Amino acid sequence: xQEYFHYFNRQVMLWGEETQQALQNRTIxxxxxxxxxxxLAIALGASGIGHIDLVDFDEVSVHNxxxxxxxxxxxxxxxxxxxxxxxxxxxxxYVKVTPYPMRFEEFARTDRSYDxxxxxxxxxxxxxxxxxxxxxxxxxxxxGSVEAFNGQVCFxxxxxFDAFKIMDRQPAGIAAPIVMHIASLQANLALRYxxxxxxxxxxxxxxxxxxxxxxxxxxxxxxx
Numbered sequence: 069x070q071e072y073f074h075y076f077n078r079q080v081m082l083w084g085e086e087t088q089q090a091l092q093n094r095t096i097x098x099x100x101x102x103x104x105x106x107x108l109a110i111a112l113g114a115s116g117i118g119h120i121d122l123v124d125f126d127e128v129s130v131h132n133x134x135x136x137x138x139x140x141x142x143x144x145x146x147x148x149x150x151x152x153x154x155x156x157x158x159x160x161x162y163v164k165v166t167p168y169p170m171r172f173e174e175f176a177r178t179d180r181s182y183d184x185x186x187x188x189x190x191x192x193x194x195x196x197x198x199x200x201x202x203x204x205x206x207x208x209x210x211x212g213s214v215e216a217f218n219g220q221v222c223f224x225x226x227x228x229f230d231a232f233k234i235m236d237r238q239p240a241g242i243a244a245p246i247v248m249h250i251a252s253l254q255a256n257l258a259l260r261y262x263x264x265x266x267x268x269x270x271x272x273x274x275x276x277x278x279x280x281x282x283x284x285x286x287x288x289x290x291x292x
Contacts, residue, residue: 088116097120098123108258139151176201217276219249222271250275270289
């Protein structure tokens with residue numbers, strides 16, 4: 069136990085041994101192991117969340133690597149969920165990561181329970197499915213999306229994802245740093261919630277750089 073608290077020394081300084089140890093009993097699911105999912109898995113695994121399920125059917129491609137920080141050259145063709153799981157467990161011996169290399173529709177048919185679900189997908193229809201699944205099992209979830217130099221984050225508990233117009237569209241390009249920035253905001257919301265800290269729920273944060281290069285954050289109350 070001494071080694072455990074030494075590993076998490078800076079977080080123990082933040083909220084004490086009892087809270088840190090309680091994180092070992094938390095179970096979360098991250099849907100998607102790409103850009104957002106890579107950063108989320110690394111950040112929350114290194115924070116001491118006891119069990120993380122990673123859901124992603126996809127394989128690593130060379131064009132993923134610049135923004136999906138769990139992967140490196142040579143991982144091409146390997147399953148993203150499995151590669152990310154190995155990396156997170158290698159960085160923190162106190163977390164158990166289970167990869168689910170399957171589509172979310174298949175995963176959603178399994179009988180599981182979570183303290184929190186994190187969206188790391190890349191399209192609105194998948195997020196609508198996550199919302200329906202989360203509502204069905206009675207678990208809050210954190211929405212995150214990125215495009216170009218902007219992103220959105222929301223801790224969804226009571227609000228409906230119907231507020232978003234579900235549509236198919238070709239996204240713009242993505243700068244690598246904004247992916248890590250939005251994932252960091254998701255991870256901070258998740259960690260605060262799982263540690264018992266206050267979190268503002270059903271509030272959408274929209275972050276973007278304007279034409280003058282200023283980072284702007286807007287907030288919108290989601291309908292419930």
